[in-house]
Amino acid sequence: MDAVIETRGLRKVYKGMIGAGVAAVDGVDLTVATGAVFGLLGPNGAGKTTMIQMLLGNVFPTAGSAQIFGMAIGSLAVKRRIGFLPEKFQFHDFLTAEEFLHFHGRLSGMDWPDLRRRTDETLSIVGLTDRRKSRIREFSKGMQQRIGLAQAIIHNPDLVILDEPTSALDPIGRRQVRDIIGELKSRGTSVMLNSHLLSEVELSCDSLAIINKGKVIRQGTLDQLLTTRSVVEVEANDIGEETLRQIATIGSIIQSNGAHLTVGVERDEDIPAIAEAIVNTNAKLMHMSYQRESLEDFFIRTIEESGVSPSN
């Protein structure tokens, strides 16, 4: 597998006035495959933004190494091939949308004919063609985020890093961003997505890493991560002690409320075993449904298991 991003033991310690300092990123090993849409998840203060800033060369690592396209992070050769939309986006708002894209395109080293063509294209992609002569200060927050996305992709980068790209967008805007990410992926562009909107990540990403307290606690493809645990909803009459005892040997009973049971299972073959346990203990099975664990459930469970609440 070709890796677009590869980090080994990447660490960033912010030194305080006294004491040993705080490790915002603590020995992260990360591999992002070329052409993949990769999600970086974690609660607030987990170290995601520091991680991204290190990859961009804006923050210097305390230890470890990182490579993008097989080259040292922060080099001009790498920067030429990266597009970035910051989380805290504030741009030169006295520029018009067109001037803004020209400025960023020229900074990226584009020549005028290419820049003019790509300005038209990217404005169309982010749905701001009719506002090309408007000043950015006249834009809504969502429009500013869209023009920010346009500056990230105007130079046709091979890797696009998006830090909370939909935080100011309405559902239609989010859908547009999802489509843009899909379009980038279809062209072979790698995307790193840091978002709190787990449903967006679930819909857009091929693989992800969950980071907490500066460490990667889970990493893998979406399929790998979400099939490790599923939930079975059961409705049955006459559930007795024996029924519950037998089910508990198969999976973990998440909730038991009279005739309603929610059971977590690790393997697909556990599902018929639960039905068998109900029937064998003379309970009457009325309804049974199977749900794959959502990314949100998976995320919250993973963070809770790691010992820090997501609201921190």
Next chain:
Amino acid sequence: MRQLLLITSITLREALRKKVWLWAFVILAGLIVIDSIVPRAFSQADRLQMMPQEERLRQGIFTAQFVGARIILFFTCIIAIVLAAGQISAEIDKGVLSSVVTKPIFRFQVVMGKWLGVVLFADVIILLCIGVNWALCSAIYGHLAGYAINWPMLGVMLLYPVLYGTLTIAFSSFGSMVMSLMLTATLYSFTFIGDTIIHIIAEITQNESLRKLEVLSDWLIPHGRLATWFGSLEQGMVPAMRREMGRRAGEHLTYTSFDQFYIFAYIIGFLLLANIVFSRRDLN
């Protein structure tokens, strides 16, 4: 180079947007008042009746120019300081720089582009004000106001915003906008007090400690050295009476080549400091 000039052009546009150029109107208003009042006051002064009318007017015009130059310098230094203070740390805090520095651009190009933008903006205002001032005097007083432009003097004037802009940019590379303003203002106040109040008291009292304090202020910020250089060039244009007044007031308007060297070394040193600090700091 293209990247550097792009940063310069965006800095200039930002300066225009901030309407800092409105200060130019304040300067011009001051110049209009001085140019219309001071020469007439000289020509009508009873104490100068022993001089021919034309000479009195010439003295008045020179004095108006003398005061006008200092008004221009004072306000353009403020313009340079205010513009430079918001350039680096403030833009990092606001998040404006985060999408710029991720582009294929060296960090020194960001610093130098911003520095050039600040300095150019303030120096253009100096040139504009001097031009307007000259045109105004010529319009009011005709041939009496006509004097050859002293290019070295103009060059030294342009160094004032360079000095203060560089100093503030260097502070802005690690400190907040308020901190950069405070540090520059503190140094400026110290050198101003050193060159005026402390200098006068040291001359009167012959106190060695005060003399050392005055020397220290000249080392901390070479405003005094620049002022001496500027004044000495101006002295070449001073009419005889004003020169005599200066001598009686004990003005020491001699500068050495070391003073010139120190001014340029100071500016280059702080520019290097700004680049080193910015290239090594985390931008988050």
